[in-house]
Amino acid sequence: MKKNSFSYDDLIKCGNGDLFGPGNAKLPLPPMLMFDRITSINDDNGQFEKGSLSAELDVKKDLWFFDCHFKEDPVMPGCLGLDAMWQLVGFFLGWLGNPGKGRALGVGTVKFTGEVLQNIKLVKYKIDMKKIMSPGGTTVGLANGVVYADDKKIYTAESLKVGLFKS
Numbered sequence: 001m002k003k004n005s006f007s008y009d010d011l012i013k014c015g016n017g018d019l020f021g022p023g024n025a026k027l028p029l030p031p032m033l034m035f036d037r038i039t040s041i042n043d044d045n046g047q048f049e050k051g052s053l054s055a056e057l058d059v060k061k062d063l064w065f066f067d068c069h070f071k072e073d074p075v076m077p078g079c080l081g082l083d084a085m086w087q088l089v090g091f092f093l094g095w096l097g098n099p100g101k102g103r104a105l106g107v108g109t110v111k112f113t114g115e116v117l118q119n120i121k122l123v124k125y126k127i128d129m130k131k132i133m134s135p136g137g138t139t140v141g142l143a144n145g146v147v148y149a150d151d152k153k154i155y156t157a158e159s160l161k162v163g164l165f166k167s
Contacts, residue, residue: 002095006038014091023167025094025102027087031064034084035125041095046128047144051096053088057123059116066118076116081123081155082107085145088127089162096132098139100164105140107160114154124148130159139164 006014013019015029027033035055046052059076066074083104090102116123124147131142140163147155 002041002043004041006041008036011035011037014094020094023101024099025090025164027091032083034080034087035123038088038091041092043096048128048130050129050131051092052129053092053125053127055084055088055125055127057084057125059118059120059123061118074118076123078110078112078115078155081116081125081147082110082157084125085127085143085147085157085160086162088125088145089129089141089143089160090164092127092129092143093132093139093141093162093164098132098134098164100139100166102162102164105161105163108158110155110157112155114149114152116149116154120149122150124151127160137166 011027011033014027015033017026035057038053038055040054043051065076069075069077086104126146127143129143133140143160145157145160146153
């Protein structure tokens, strides 16, 4: 029986290669790990009935990117929210048991309609898997994602594409 949620400690184990086994999907370690927990992960639900994930990031005023992006105008870079969505798609592929090292391969469209500032308390990520393909032993996942800042939708991404590659 697969776990359907993962704590911060579980995510760190994944980053160290201890969750899905040697040579398989890993999350980046802090500070590039862009969420604190996966609150739900399922393989048979979501908008396309191919699976879904939800994750959260607790926003603290001392997060590393606020000091450098931008001086006296702190905001989380939009690319980090996009990266979090790629991280989650790769995690999903590893969670399913697919082998290989994860790499972001692209995205169809991204829209930013808001931002993560220091006054935000919680960032939520929602991923709906669209398709999983395994051409020639490589696993590729396609998904749509949404990022919320204190429950306000601020980013959307369509056709997030992540691959797992065997060494």
